[in-house]
Amino acid sequence: xxxxxxxxxxxxxxxxxxxxxxxxxxxxxxxxxxxxxxxxxxxxxxxxxxxxxxxxxxxxxxxxxxxxxxxxxxxxxxxxxxxxxxxxxxxxxxxxxxxxxxxxxxxxxxxxxxxxxxxxxxxxxxxxxxxxxxxxxxxxxxxxxxxxxxxxxxxxxxxxxxxxxxxxxxxxxxxxxxxxxxxxxxxxxxxxxxxxxxxxxxxxxxx
Amino acid sequence: xxxxxxxxxxxxxxxxxxxxxxxxxxxxxxxxxxxxxxxxxxxxxxxxxxxxxxxxxxxxxxxxx
Numbered sequence: 001x002x003x004x005x006x007x008x009x010x011x012x013x014x015x016x017x018x019x020x021x022x023x024x025x026x027x028x029x030x031x032x033x034x035x036x037x038x039x040x041x042x043x044x045x046x047x048x049x050x051x052x053x054x055x056x057x058x059x060x061x062x063x064x065x066x067x068x069x070x071x072x073x074x075x076x077x078x079x080x081x082x083x084x085x086x087x088x089x090x091x092x093x094x095x096x097x098x099x100x101x102x103x104x105x106x107x108x109x110x111x112x113x114x115x116x117x118x119x120x121x122x123x124x125x126x127x128x129x130x131x132x133x134x135x136x137x138x139x140x141x142x143x144x145x146x147x148x149x150x151x152x153x154x155x156x157x158x159x160x161x162x163x164x165x166x167x168x169x170x171x172x173x174x175x176x177x178x179x180x181x182x183x184x185x186x187x188x189x190x191x192x193x194x195x196x197x198x199x200x201x202x203x204x205x206x207x
Numbered sequence: 208x209x210x211x212x213x214x215x216x217x218x219x220x221x222x223x224x225x226x227x228x229x230x231x232x233x234x235x236x237x238x239x240x241x242x243x244x245x246x247x248x249x250x251x252x253x254x255x256x257x258x259x260x261x262x263x264x265x266x267x268x269x270x271x272x
Contacts (some may be wrong), residue, residue: 003262004260004263004264004267004268005260006261007267008259008260008264010261011259012252012255012256012260016251016252016255019248019251019252019255020248023239023244027235030252044221045227046224046227046241049224049227049228049231050231052228053231053232053235054231054235055233056228056235057232057235057236057239058270060236060239060246061239061245061248064245064248064249065248065251065252068248068252068253069252069256072252072253072254072255074255075256076260076264101255136263137220137257137263137267178213179221181266
C-alpha cells in the first residue's frame, strides 16, 4: 500500500461501526429489561415494527460512524482511488456489515436483558478480532501458528474487501474480484441469517 | 353525554405501520442526541484513528525503509 492510512482506514471504519452496534445492544437490553417490548406486544403494533425501528436507529448510528471515520481517514491520508462506483460499494458494504453487527447486538440485548452485560459481550470480540486481523498489519507479520485464523476470520475478510474497494495509488491493493468480495459478503449473509434465526427463537421465549 | 359522544371519545385513530415505525425510530434517536451517545460515536472514531495511526504508522514506515 502507498501509505499506512490507506491500509489502516478500513479497520478504523469497522471498529467505529462495531462501536455503534454496542449502542444497539444496550438499547435493546434496556427495552427488554424495562418491559417495553412486552408492552409493545400488548399494543396494536405490527410485531416487527419495534425491531425495525431499533434497526433504523442502528443504521443511523452506522451512517454517523462511517462518515466520521472516513473523514478521519481522509485527514491522515486515506483516499478512494477507484472511482465513484467502488466508493459507493465501500459504503454499502460497511452499512451491510453494520446491519449484521446491529442484528447481533440486538440479539445479545434481548437474550441477556442486562444492559451492563452488553458492552463487555460486544467489546471483547471487537478488540480480539481487531487486534488479530490484517487491518493493522499484513498476515505475514503474525506468528505462523495463528496466521490461518488471522487470514480467515471475518474482520480480516471485511478489511480485504474494503481495501480492494478503496483502491490505492500503487498496485498493492487487492483487486476487486469475486474471490476478494465474496467471502466478506458470505460472512455478512451468514451473520444476518444466524442472528435473525436466533432472534426469532429468543424473542418467542423472552418477550 | 350522549352515546355518540362517548363513542367518539373511545375510538382511537389507527396509525399506519409506517407512522408507528417512524414514531418508534424517533423514540430511539432522541436520547442519542440528549445523552451524548452521538458525541461518543464521533469521539470514538477519532480516538480509534489517533490510537491506531500514530503508534503504528512509524513501524510501517520503518518496515518499508
